[in-house]
Amino acid sequence: MEEKLLRDVEIYVAELLTKQLSPTNYYHNGIHTRRVVADITELAAKENCTEQDTLVLLLAAWFHDTGYIFLDTGHEEESVKIARSYLKEQNLPQETLNQVEQLILVTKTGSKPTNNLEAIIKDADCGHIASEDYLDISENLLKELNAKNDEELSEIEWMEQNLIFLKNHSFFSDSAKQIWQPKKELNVLEIQNKLHKLTAKENKKDKNTKFGxxxxxxxxxxxxxxxxxxxxxxxxxxxxxxxxxxxxxxxxxxxxxxxxxxxxxxxxxxxxxxxxxxxxxxxxxxxxxxxxxxxxxxxxxxxxxxxxxxxxxxxxxxxxxxxxxxxxxxxxxxxxxxxxxxxxxxxxxxxxxxxxxxxxxxxxxxxxxxxxxxxxxxxxxxxxxxxx
Missing domain, CATH: 1.20.1270 (Substrate Binding Domain Of Dnak; Chain:A; Domain 2)
Structure with a gap:
């Protein structure tokens, strides 16, 4: 039952994002959603979550960014509406629906988790900061922001923002702290090195304007x-x-x-x-x-x-x-x-x-x-x- 439900949800969300999501969503798209699902599967296993808790987490993970098909700011509320509409048809208990909705809402920037499940989905939503492909993933997010905003961020400005975010960020679940924190620290060093190179290159370019x-x-x-x-x-x-x-x-x-x-x-x-x-x-x-x-x-x-x-x-x-x-x-x-x-x-x-x-x-x-x-x-x- 659970496997069929998750498989149907995956097909539904993938089709929804493929057909209705803006092509400028270079980061918040199906790839990001699948990455969050994979990270939740890893953390849920490490945290010894029950089958029911894992199911709720995975359902929330699949739906947490579907609201981007309507808007960017406040998409979590739209994601809740989409999830509620689909999951009601699957005859899930109201308690499960409430859990899924709360887990989706906790992914909002600035919100703090109040229990272990919320900590897991919150960590998984930022799991890319411990990825070996962090720089490539971050570049897609920059591309998305520049495509949607009036003022474009330079690569140096973006690296500076990344460095601030990584230094201020903290994982909430014990498993994420143990497994992902060391990897995140390596990415901090990589960002610092890249920022140093970009700054040196920019300074050289400024000198070239003087010595042209x-x-x-x-x-x-x-x-x-x-x-x-x-x-x-x-x-x-x-x-x-x-x-x-x-x-x-x-x-x-x-x-x-x-x-x-x-x-x-x-x-x-x-x-x-x-x-x-x-x-x-x-x-x-x-x-x-x-x-x-x-x-x-x-x-x-x-x-x-x-x-x-x-x-x-x-x-x-x-x-x-x-x-x-x-x-x-x-x-x-x-x-x-x-x-x-x-x-x-x-x-x-x-x-x-x-x-x-x-x-x-x-x-x-x-x-x-x-x-x-x-x-x-x-x-x-x-x-x-x-x-x-």
């Missing part, structure tokens, strides 16, 4: 410009080196050998002036292109405190491979530090360029005045030594 494509383009263009200017400076220095090397070699091969002749003594001073300015130009050109490498040993603390830039080889050349790999990984995980390193790189490139172009300016000035003075000295020497 425009900022990256700025760094890329400026660094490229600085490198090109450095290459131009080196090219100019090489030109001066080549020209003065030619001048020195010509002077040494053609002018200097002729100075031992007494008739050419008047060329001594002009030649010395030319050689002096050429050598000075060569020295200044070499200084402007001479690389400077830092001798400071870089530490992890310096990287964390943004006191150095390991993107430049002159800074990381003394680091071992493991520390360098750690530093690069740290930069990739911390965008603010990464951009700070790029800023330092840009700044110090600017300082190097400033030094190069200052020395180049001095070199060109020395070379220009050297050529003028040398030429004037040669002209003057020829003039005063011309035969009358």
């Amino acid at each position: 494509r425009g900022v990256e383009t700025m760094y890329r263009v400026q660094l490229k410009n600085h490198i090109e200017l450095s290459a131009i400076a080196d090219t100019k220095a090489n030109i001066l080196l080549s020209v003065n090397a030619i001048i020195i070699s010509v002077a040494l091969s053609n002018l200097v050998p002729k100075l031992d002749n007494p008739s050419n003594l008047f060329l001594v001073y002009p030649t010395l002036i030319l050689m002096l300015f050429s050598v000075a130009s060569v020295v200044l050109s070499v200084l402007s292109t001479r690389p400077k490498i830092s001798n400071v040993a870089i530490t992890k603390e310096m990287i964390k405190e943004k006191k150095t830039n390991i993107l430049f080889f002159g800074n990381f050349h003394k680091m071992n491979l493991q520390d360098f790999e750690w530093g690069v990984d740290y930069l990739m995980d911390n965008e603010e530090t990464l951009y700070n390193s790029l800023t330092k790189d840009l700044y110090y490139l600017g300082l190097v360029l400033n030094r190069k172009y200052k020395l180049l300016r001095i070199t060109y000035t020395v070379f220009m005045f050297g050529i003028i003075i040398s030429a004037a000295a040669f002209v003057y020497s020829y003039y005063i030594n011309m035969p009358l």
Whole structure:
């Protein structure tokens, strides 16, 4: 009799929910109802409930969410009406009907159970919080709420609400406390981990709004410009080196050998002036292109405190491979530090360029005045030594 009744109730409720329940009920649907029925079967067995008590619990479980076919808020009262209408036709005793109705009503949010049967159905209605699939089930509930409410909850807001609910929730029956409480605690940890990941992801997204494509383009263009200017400076220095090397070699091969002749003594001073300015130009050109490498040993603390830039080889050349790999990984995980390193790189490139172009300016000035003075000295020497 009881098995047939429960089988008929299952068929009736399943057909009712399939045909009349809103498609936006992603959580409160037949799947949830069957889950509650299964949880009640488990708890009733653990609590050593009688066959009659188990029957009443299962009947209430099957009907407890049928009221959702009419409305969401206050659906328990509608569920009671549906259950009463169907079960009356099965000629159940009034006492059983009253028990079923009371058990359905106790599933209302905020209600407190007054006996063991009410505690069992109350725990079973929230049994999913001890499920291994809690996150997936919770996602369906979020989907349902967002589909029915005007304002959508974000995933972070939903996880925060879940965490508050789980921490404030308590099971009522002894069996649920013993069996499901440890599983619920594991889900609390899983929610905390997911919330941490979501928050970190959101913070990263906020940082990305600060360090967006425009900022990256700025760094890329400026660094490229600085490198090109450095290459131009080196090219100019090489030109001066080549020209003065030619001048020195010509002077040494053609002018200097002729100075031992007494008739050419008047060329001594002009030649010395030319050689002096050429050598000075060569020295200044070499200084402007001479690389400077830092001798400071870089530490992890310096990287964390943004006191150095390991993107430049002159800074990381003394680091071992493991520390360098750690530093690069740290930069990739911390965008603010990464951009700070790029800023330092840009700044110090600017300082190097400033030094190069200052020395180049001095070199060109020395070379220009050297050529003028040398030429004037040669002209003057020829003039005063011309035969009358």
